[in-house]
Amino acid sequence: MNLARYVLWRIVQTIPVLLGITTITFLLTNAMPGSPVDIMVGPEMDEALEQALKERYGLDRPLHERYLIYISNVLQGDLGVSFYYDEPVTQKILERLPVTALLVGSAYTFGLGIAIPLGVLSAAYRNRWIDHVSRVIALFGVSTPSFWIGLVLIIVFAFHLGWLPSSDLVRPWRSPAQVTNASTWLEVWYLSARSLVLPTIALGTLQMAAAMRIERSSMTETLGKEYIRLARGYGVPERTVLRRHAFRAAQLPVVTIVGLNVSTALGGSVLIETVFNINGMGRLIITGIQTQDYPLVMGTTLFFGVLFLVGVIITDISYAYIDPRVTYGDAE
Template sequence: MGLLRYTTYRLIQAIPVLIGVSILTFALANLTPGDPVRLMLQGQEADQETIERLEAQYGLDQPIHERYLTYMGGLVQGDMGHSFHRNAPVSELIANRIGPTLLLVLSAYVFALATSIPLGIIAAKRRNDPFDHVSRIVALFGVSTPSFWIGIMLILIFAVQLGWLPSSDLVYPWWSPETYGHDGYGEHFYQVIRHLLLPMIALGTLQMATLMRVERTQMIESLQGEYVKLARAYGVPERTIMRKHAFQVAQLPIITIVGLNLSTALGGSVLIEFVFDINGLGRLFYEAIIQLDYQLIMGITMIIATMFVIGVVITDIAYAYIDPRVTYGESE
């Protein structure tokens, strides 16, 4: 089975999963106590006739199963519905907010991978040395500490006390320097990094700690393998052993964690966006839940679920690319 065929096959397999997510989300959102129309009209005087007219306008007067089928029919055609409270298409609202969230999540993963893999390798090579003990303490702190608390501590230390880094007003790299009054692209990207550094570390610490622990364990296991002992017996340089024999095999669990933890990172971004005042998808999702904006809740959920499915498929493909023993569903 070729790469394209395998990818198509895995995406088709994901369709029932997405349908299940849509049914569960739609049921939970619509069965939540509260009236979205009354919330929308909060602070305004409205008679029962106005309320009934708005309910009919948004299809809220129909049975829940009819509303679901209507929504899915529009979704298949690319229509994600209309937000009750913002009076705007859901797709437009998501498009305006998804950029900051993706920037935050991707930068957090870059930080996690760039730090965890080298630290995990060094800790494995220096097993039971002081560096190894310190790395395990750091990993334990990272996996047991909430990301929002780390974010608050970073703000208090580096923004409030030291004044080195800003704590809000994220600078977007896709906007022009003139938008922010920056003198050229050099200063623009410098400011992007300065504003992104604290939320990136806050969100990426959990991923970094998890990956470092797995990297250390896998590297220790790989370095104790028979193929490594044989390579050393033949006089293969230690650097070559680390790079070609131990490192590549140890990355398979890392790939799995990176792919499956995408949903965790997206969920953690909700709190980080609030802590650092970032107008991203997570914050929009929270506001949609508070306002019982059913269409917006469904749209964001389906986008996040689709991103997760794509992450899993990419993980499977990367598995087969790194480990030749893994094939794209071919039988022996």
């Protein structure tokens, strides 16, 4: 099976998964107590206005009929209109997605940039001080909630020390005229980097800890293989053994955990964006839940599901580039 056929087959496999995500989200969203119409109308009940809103958003129809209409619209690329914003859900997602992508990308860069070197060093110098320190860091990272880390960072570095901002995120793509205290693009990027430090650390700590533990275990196993001992027996320098012979072969489990942790990072961004008052996809989901905005909740959940499945497919495809022994099907 070649790459194109494999990717096509994987895409076909995602269809029932997406249908399941859509169905479950639709049923759970509509099972929430109360009604979005009650929130829109307010405490002063106006039956005429309530009926008009139900007819406008199709809430006066039976549940099964609304489900079929929603599935039909999704297949056409229409995620509906937000009750709260009165705008297409797709438009709101595209507005907020770059912020969340910047946050998650920064968290992954921070996490992997620390996890991979520490994991390699921890495996190369087992039971020494750097191994002990790395394992303590990893244990702390996987056992501490990201929102708690964010709150501690705000208290220490924003309120007490005053080094970094505690809320909002300066978008690096905004022009200097749209950013307070910025007159040049360089100042915009500097302010953006400062505002990104704390949420990046808070969100990236879990990714760092998970990747570090897998990196250490995989490198330890690889360094114990016969071809590694043979290379050492021939007098190959230890740095060359680590870099050329062991490192690449040990990355398959790391790539797996990185790809599967996309959902964890996206879920963590919901909390981190709330803690740091960042208007991204996470805040959009929270707003949808608080206002019982059915199309917004279902649309953002489906979008996150698509991102996760894309991450899984990319992870599977990357295996063959890391390890030539991996194929996309049975050998003929």
